[in-house]
Amino acid sequence: MWEKVQQTVKYIQDKINVAPQYGVILGSGLGSFADDITIEHAIPYSELPNFPVSTVEGHAGKLIFGTIGDKNVVAMQGRFHYYEGYSMQQVTFPVRVMKYLGVEKLIVSNASGGVNSFYKVGDVVLIYDHINMMPEHPLRGTNDGRFGPRFLNMSEPYSRAMIAKAKEIAVAKGIDVKDGIYLGLQGPTFETLSEYRMVKILGADCVGMSTVPEVIVARHMDIECFGISVITDMGDSDGVGSVSHDEVLAAANAAEPKVRLLIKELIAGD
Numbered sequence: 001m002w003e004k005v006q007q008t009v010k011y012i013q014d015k016i017n018v019a020p021q022y023g024v025i026l027g028s029g030l031g032s033f034a035d036d037i038t039i040e041h042a043i044p045y046s047e048l049p050n051f052p053v054s055t056v057e058g059h060a061g062k063l064i065f066g067t068i069g070d071k072n073v074v075a076m077q078g079r080f081h082y083y084e085g086y087s088m089q090q091v092t093f094p095v096r097v098m099k100y101l102g103v104e105k106l107i108v109s110n111a112s113g114g115v116n117s118f119y120k121v122g123d124v125v126l127i128y129d130h131i132n133m134m135p136e137h138p139l140r141g142t143n144d145g146r147f148g149p150r151f152l153n154m155s156e157p158y159s160r161a162m163i164a165k166a167k168e169i170a171v172a173k174g175i176d177v178k179d180g181i182y183l184g185l186q187g188p189t190f191e192t193l194s195e196y197r198m199v200k201i202l203g204a205d206c207v208g209m210s211t212v213p214e215v216i217v218a219r220h221m222d223i224e225c226f227g228i229s230v231i232t233d234m235g236d237s238d239g240v241g242s243v244s245h246d247e248v249l250a251a252a253n254a255a256e257p258k259v260r261l262l263i264k265e266l267i268a269g270d
């Protein structure tokens, strides 16, 4: 793994001279954030050695390099999901690469189903914790101490400082944000009524199929993380039963300007 990561990093650095401080991973229907980046380079995943290739509809599959304000940024347009059949090592490989390109802060966005009855479709949720219910752990196996520790402290996976900053921005810009706990399941099915109820009983506010592996691996390498989720459907007795991928994309697209603005200001104003 170490050699593969360094090989990919070297390939990128030989091709383009970049040192991004910020990494951004864009979720379903949230990909137009790339328009906020002054793009200097875009490399399709297919060109990158050791990179998996993205397959999901709504994910373009390239690594974008550029600036937001005076900050250097690398953004993944299209991410890898466990349900696509990738191993957890493949899902999180790009985060490892980001670290050795220079990334110190990672911003991850996603679409999720809400189970908190104070939420509604279109809400923007700042993730302050997660519950990992995915069946495979990205850090399972021999630990390479060059990346990080064997037993990782997960008491603050999402940076309190970045959440506080995002809340200030939200107030200043008049954007309504909630905060909440994200529970990660493998998918690819949406949840049954009973599973949504389980998610709620387990103490989460929303549920999705991504983010958790990337954040674990980022924290393994001591990258500060910020997670933002758009509630695209409600897994409660009112909303459940109607969710489809198209609805998820439509709701994420509708909320996207708010997410874009928050992320942009979070980076530019740092």
Ligand code: HPA
Pocket: 111, 112, 113, 114, 190, 191, 207, 208, 209, 232, 233, 235, 243, 248
């Ligand atoms: N469940 C799981 N993943 C999701 C959902 C959901 O309801 N909505 C968007 N991603």
